[in-house]
Amino acid sequence: MDYKEPLNRIEQALQAAAEALKAFTPGKIESTLKTGGDPVTEADVLLDGILKDILLHDDEGWLSEETKDDKSRLEKECVWIVDPLDGTREFIQGIPEWCISVAYIVNGRPEAAGICSPTAQQTFLGTRASGVTLNGKSAKVTDKRDFVGATVLASRSEVNRGEWKQFETAPFEIIPMGSVAYKMARVSAGLDDATFTLVPKNEWDVAAGWLLIEAAGGQVIDKNAKVRQFNQSDPLLPGMLAANPAILSHLKDLCL
Numbered sequence: 001m002d003y004k005e006p007l008n009r010i011e012q013a014l015q016a017a018a019e020a021l022k023a024f025t026p027g028k029i030e031s032t033l034k035t036g037g038d039p040v041t042e043a044d045v046l047l048d049g050i051l052k053d054i055l056l057h058d059d060e061g062w063l064s065e066e067t068k069d070d071k072s073r074l075e076k077e078c079v080w081i082v083d084p085l086d087g088t089r090e091f092i093q094g095i096p097e098w099c100i101s102v103a104y105i106v107n108g109r110p111e112a113a114g115i116c117s118p119t120a121q122q123t124f125l126g127t128r129a130s131g132v133t134l135n136g137k138s139a140k141v142t143d144k145r146d147f148v149g150a151t152v153l154a155s156r157s158e159v160n161r162g163e164w165k166q167f168e169t170a171p172f173e174i175i176p177m178g179s180v181a182y183k184m185a186r187v188s189a190g191l192d193d194a195t196f197t198l199v200p201k202n203e204w205d206v207a208a209g210w211l212l213i214e215a216a217g218g219q220v221i222d223k224n225a226k227v228r229q230f231n232q233s234d235p236l237l238p239g240m241l242a243a244n245p246a247i248l249s250h251l252k253d254l255c256l
Contacts, residue, residue: 001111001129002127002129003104003106003111003129004127004130006078006104006111007104007112007126007127007130009054009055010102010104010113010114010125011114011125012054013050013054013055013102013114014114015116016051016054017050017116018100018118020043020047020050021043021118024041026090026091026092026095027093028094029041029042029091038088040088041085041092043091044065044085045084047084047085048064048067048082048084052067052082055080055082055102056080059078060080061073061074061075061076061078061079061080061231062080063079063080063081063231064080064081064083064204065083065084066084069235071233073231074231074233077107078105079104079230079231080104080105081102081103081105081204081207081230082101082204083100083204083205083208085098085099085100086099086101086182086204087099087179087181089157089178090178096120097156098179098182099116099181099182099185100115100118101204101205101207101208101209102114102115102208103208105230108230109229110207110208110211110214110230111128111211112127113125113207113208113210114126114208115181115184115185115208115209115212122135122185124185126188126212126215127211127215128211128214130215131215131216132188132189132212132215132216134189139188139190140188140217141187141188141216141243141244142190142192142247143244144193144244144247146246146250147170147172148172149173150172151173151194152167152174152175152192152194152195153175153177153183153194153195154176154195155177155183156176156177156178157178158198158199159174163199167254170254172193180201180205184206184208184209184212184220184242185209185212187242187243188209188212188213188215188218194241194242194247194251195243196239196241196251198223198239200238201237201240202237203228203230203231203235203237206240210228210242213242217244218242218243218244218248219242219243219245219248220241221240221241221248221252222237222239222240223240223241223256225256228240241256
């Protein structure tokens with residue numbers, strides 16, 4: 001299958017969500033803390049509803065950071081994995097490193113995805129059959145072969161906690177950035193060479209970026225050097241590494 005129909009739904013949903021976000025001002029929005037301590041805003045909840053209305057069909061499952069998990073998704077062949085606002089902390093602080101992230105999963109494998117960064121005016125879309133586009137133009141991962149001069153996107157929170165100090169002498173440039181989904185989207189389009197995190201993430205954080213990177217000729221593995229089977233009962237996965245095949249080989253030697 002070429003998955004053009006779900007991709008069209010993704011594009012429509014991202015456009016609607018981005019339009020709805022115009023009613024909010026990043027950096028000037030109230031937030032509350034969810035169980036577990038993660039922040040949530042009115043925008044997160046609103047976008048979750050907009051995306052669900054456009055994306056979800058009766059025979060499909062749904063997994064979203066902002067929706068109570070319905071385990072009936074485990075019985076579905078096709079499942080949406082969504083983060084309505086990845087990078088909520090940055091959104092609250094007014095740092096323009098957040099995005100809307102949507103993935104379409106078939107039998108545990110991402111097949112279509114889209115990530116939209118309204119502040120950067122960037123929309124990344126892709127399927128395995130069609131490859132990846134950035135704002136409608138074909139894109140792919142970089143063809144860089146080694147670490148020297150490579151740009152590696154790091155979690156801003158992890159850098160602030162000192163977790164990247166061990167890599168400060170590596171021959172690549174470390175660029176702190178919010179939103180793991182946006183970092184993965186940038187790697188898929190060749191805007192940066194790699195990204196990785198050695199701390200656990202949820203499926204909604206990485207599902208869309210995972211598909212985009214693979215569809216653009218790159219590779220993604222988890223911290224155990226495994227390819228993720230998505231739509232698990234427990235959506236938490238080990239940290240992940242993402243890059244073109246050559247850089248990923250170096251990352252495995254460095255991190256695993």
